[in-house]
Amino acid sequence: MTVTDAPKIITGRFGHDDAHTLERYLATGGYDGLRAALDRRPDEVVQEVKTASLLGRGGAGFPAGVKWGFCPPGVWPRYLVVNGDESEPGTYKDRLLMERDPHQLIEGILIACYAVGCAQAFLYVRGEMALAQERLAAALNEAYEAGYVGRGILGTDFSLDIVLHWGAGAYIVGEETALIESLEGNRGMPRLKPPFFPAAKGLYLQPTIVNNVETLSNLPWIASNGGTAFAELGAETSRGTRMFAVSGHVRNPGVFEVEFGVTTFRDLLYAPVYGGGIRGGAALKAFIPGGASAPWFYEEHLDLPLEAGVVGKAGSMLGSGAVVVMDETTDVVKACLRLVRFFARESCGKCTPCREGTSWLEKILQRIHEGQGRASDLDLLLDISDNISPTIDWPPKQTTICPLGPSAVSPIASAITRFRHEFEARIGAPAPVTVAIAGNAYTAAPATPAPAEPEVAGV
Amino acid sequence: MARLSPDNVTLAREIIARYPRPKSALIPLLHLAQEQDGWVATDAMEHIAQLVGVSPAEVIGTCSFYEMFKREPVGTYLVNVCTNISCLLLGGEELLEHVEHTLGVRAGGTTPDGSFTVEDVECIAACTEAPCLQVNYRYRHRVTPEGFDQLVEDLRAGRLAEEIPPHGTLARIRQRVPAERVAGPASPVGGGEPAWLASRPAPPPEKVK
Numbered sequence: 001m002t003v004t005d006a007p008k009i010i011t012g013r014f015g016h017d018d019a020h021t022l023e024r025y026l027a028t029g030g031y032d033g034l035r036a037a038l039d040r041r042p043d044e045v046v047q048e049v050k051t052a053s054l055l056g057r058g059g060a061g062f063p064a065g066v067k068w069g070f071c072p073p074g075v076w077p078r079y080l081v082v083n084g085d086e087s088e089p090g091t092y093k094d095r096l097l098m099e100r101d102p103h104q105l106i107e108g109i110l111i112a113c114y115a116v117g118c119a120q121a122f123l124y125v126r127g128e129m130a131l132a133q134e135r136l137a138a139a140l141n142e143a144y145e146a147g148y149v150g151r152g153i154l155g156t157d158f159s160l161d162i163v164l165h166w167g168a169g170a171y172i173v174g175e176e177t178a179l180i181e182s183l184e185g186n187r188g189m190p191r192l193k194p195p196f197f198p199a200a201k202g203l204y205l206q207p208t209i210v211n212n213v214e215t216l217s218n219l220p221w222i223a224s225n226g227g228t229a230f231a232e233l234g235a236e237t238s239r240g241t242r243m244f245a246v247s248g249h250v251r252n253p254g255v256f257e258v259e260f261g262v263t264t265f266r267d268l269l270y271a272p273v274y275g276g277g278i279r280g281g282a283a284l285k286a287f288i289p290g291g292a293s294a295p296w297f298y299e300e301h302l303d304l305p306l307e308a309g310v311v312g313k314a315g316s317m318l319g320s321g322a323v324v325v326m327d328e329t330t331d332v333v334k335a336c337l338r339l340v341r342f343f344a345r346e347s348c349g350k351c352t353p354c355r356e357g358t359s360w361l362e363k364i365l366q367r368i369h370e371g372q373g374r375a376s377d378l379d380l381l382l383d384i385s386d387n388i389s390p391t392i393d394w395p396p397k398q399t400t401i402c403p404l405g406p407s408a409v410s411p412i413a414s415a416i417t418r419f420r421h422e423f424e425a426r427i428g429a430p431a432p433v434t435v436a437i438a439g440n441a442y443t444a445a446p447a448t449p450a451p452a453e454p455e456v457a458g459v
Numbered sequence: 460m461a462r463l464s465p466d467n468v469t470l471a472r473e474i475i476a477r478y479p480r481p482k483s484a485l486i487p488l489l490h491l492a493q494e495q496d497g498w499v500a501t502d503a504m505e506h507i508a509q510l511v512g513v514s515p516a517e518v519i520g521t522c523s524f525y526e527m528f529k530r531e532p533v534g535t536y537l538v539n540v541c542t543n544i545s546c547l548l549l550g551g552e553e554l555l556e557h558v559e560h561t562l563g564v565r566a567g568g569t570t571p572d573g574s575f576t577v578e579d580v581e582c583i584a585a586c587t588e589a590p591c592l593q594v595n596y597r598y599r600h601r602v603t604p605e606g607f608d609q610l611v612e613d614l615r616a617g618r619l620a621e622e623i624p625p626h627g628t629l630a631r632i633r634q635r636v637p638a639e640r641v642a643g644p645a646s647p648v649g650g651g652e653p654a655w656l657a658s659r660p661a662p663p664p665e666k667v668k
Contacts (some may be wrong), residue, residue: 027629041659041660041661042655042656042661043661050528074648074652074655075644076651076652077645077647077653078651079645080610086584087582087584088582088583089543089544089545089581089586090545090582090586091582091584091590092546092584092585092586092587094584095584097586098513114655117651117652117653117655117656118653119645119646119653120479120642120644126584126595127490127525127595127596128527128539128583128584128593129584129597130596130597130629130630131597133629133630134630134631134632135618137630137632137633138632138635140634141632141634141635144635144636144637144640145637145640147640149639149640150636150637150640150642151639151640151641151642155510157654157655157658158654158655159642159654160642161477161636161641161642161644162645163478163484163486163634164634165476165483166486166487166490166629166630167523167525167527168486168489168490168525168526168527168528169526169527169528170524170525170526171581182486183483184480184482184483185480185482185483185484185485185511185513185521185523186520186521187520189520200580204480204647205476205647206647221507245586245587246587246595247545247548247586247587247589248544248545248548248589249548249549249551253586253587253589255585266613276605281502288544289505292543292544292582322586324545324548324586330548333572334547335547335548337594338542338544338547339544340541342544342581342582345581346581348524367577369503396489398468423529437648
């Protein structure tokens with residue numbers, strides 16, 4: 001087991017019950033990063049973040065410093081939109097950061113806006129998170145009074161308003177262009193990219209940076225300690241630390257900040273200080289490594305490091321840092337149905353393959369679950385999946401504007417590939433599969449149940 | 460029912476003024492209406508349309524997209540039980556059944572006395588604390604059947620009135636910006652380079668010899 005002694009970059013204050021107050025924040029190094037940033041030129045701060053190789057923590061994992069650089073020069077104003085709409089099933093980290101250490105996020109917003117030259121920031125918090133909204137409102141009020149936010153910050157010519165804004169219940173608004181639509185007062189439906197890449201044409205069609213709460217919460221530490229110190233932690237394709245929520249059938253479910261790359265899934269699931277092993281000593285059946293949209297992993301993936309590049313090559317993603325553990329008692333058909341139902345409910349309805357496809361996927365899985373499935377149903381599920389995400393491969397292709405539709409395909413492809421016998425048992429007959437999953441086609445049910453023996457990790 | 464009260468109109472104007480374009484205040488104002496009445500009435504939407512300067516159809520268009528806005532009255536306490544994956548694995552569906560049984564209504568329904576509405580909801584970001592639920596968007600973690608029954612008793616007896624306000628109220632602390640500290644909204648048209656960038660120009664890139 002590897003449990004590194006990497007510093008707690010973003011959860012360091014969680015031990016204090018009053019970490020959300022300005023008093024405690026200032027007593028623990030708060031706003032030092034902002035002061036350090038204001039002592040440097042904005043372009044130097046951008047360079048520091050590029051040196052840190054800070055990856056976006058929302059799901060897509062794009063380098064933050066590079067994203068900032070996409071704003072076209074000379075087009076003003078620029079805006080910052082903070083994505084605090086955490087809703088991906090299994091994901092629980094941004095809410096903690098907003099409730100427990102709101103000033104750290106505010107300081108991160110200030111550093112980002114100073115560096116990029118954003119004239120106004122909008123902090124979009126998920127509607128259902130009443131305590132986070134209260135804590136952020138209180139923290140912003142304190143920070144305005146004390147001169148950290150607003151006009152002439154800390155006596156400099158840097159001025160910025162941060163507008164606290166909250167949503168009203170829609171998963172799709174976590175997608176950056178839908179977030180912008182929602183912030184403009186519209187239905188939260190994604191925009192087509194191109195041309196509507198936020199950095200070029202975002203909020204009010206102006207250059208806009210959309211950053212996740214956890215991403216921004218790293219900036220105070222980077223500004224204080226330097227990008228090089230940050231980049232010394234982690235591994236090649238993932239630097240620093242990351243918060244992972246380990247939920248489901250583990251002894252010790254929890255949210256842990258761990259060092260990227262060095263820590264493995266096995267550490268996260270089994271180390272006593274993290275997940276603590278499978279509940280009741282049962283065997284592991286599967287785990288979702290990065291939120292509901294991610295293809296599932298199994299026993300043979302346990303020794304993969306928590307590193308974006310490695311996990312991507314192995315066919316899934318670290319996504320939103322949501323690790324959901326399913327033990328051998330798990331009803332795979334039901335788990336798959338519940339995940340797909342989520343995407344069907346949350347589809348915004350803009351693109352036909354997603355709007356129609358996800359609801360049909362749900363209906364078919366529902367009838368299989370209820371014992372009313374047909375021998376042709378697995379092929380039908382895969383045919384619909386192939387229409388939403390052609391070739392059912394990873395990374396996914398899409399016939400839709402945003403990745404929500406293809407996300408519904410992940411649990412289906414995973415469950416049918418690995419646990420086809422469970423679907424057939426529920427249907428009560430062999431169910432031939434002719435639609436290829438990532439180029440692998442079957443024409444008939446295998447004579448024996450699908451492989452249960454773990455293979456050796458291939459990376 | 461229910462245009463915004465004079466106090467809420469004042470508050471609404473303050474909120475609208477924070478945004479570069481008034482329509483951005485639509486969702487915050489719909490929340491304000493829901494806080495006032497416990498739900499969003501048609502009159503409130505028409506009033507908001509006037510305040511923001513859009514048509515009533517645009518307001519209902521936005522309002523109807525978001526699940527939290529109730530266009531019909533709901534119970535004083537909205538009980539949202541999560542049944543998504545992490546909760547499903549640890550008894551979320553069984554908890555929902557218990558909630559339905561205890562309150563005598565199915566998900567989507569309201570008790571005859573108007574006290575409770577039950578909803579079967581998607582992930583609410585408390586996955587390590589499964590099974591979980593919210594009452595008026597206040598969390599209850601690792602909920603047992605007995606724990607839920609106690610919660611209902613406490614709510615009915617008014618013992619949680621301080622912690623859990625009636626449906627419609629989200630944050631009880633509002634953002635307040637002192638007049639002398641306001642930097643002002645950044646209009647999307649006619650803006651120039653921010654002062655702090657102009658006063659600290661990046662050095663020209665080194666010329667390649």
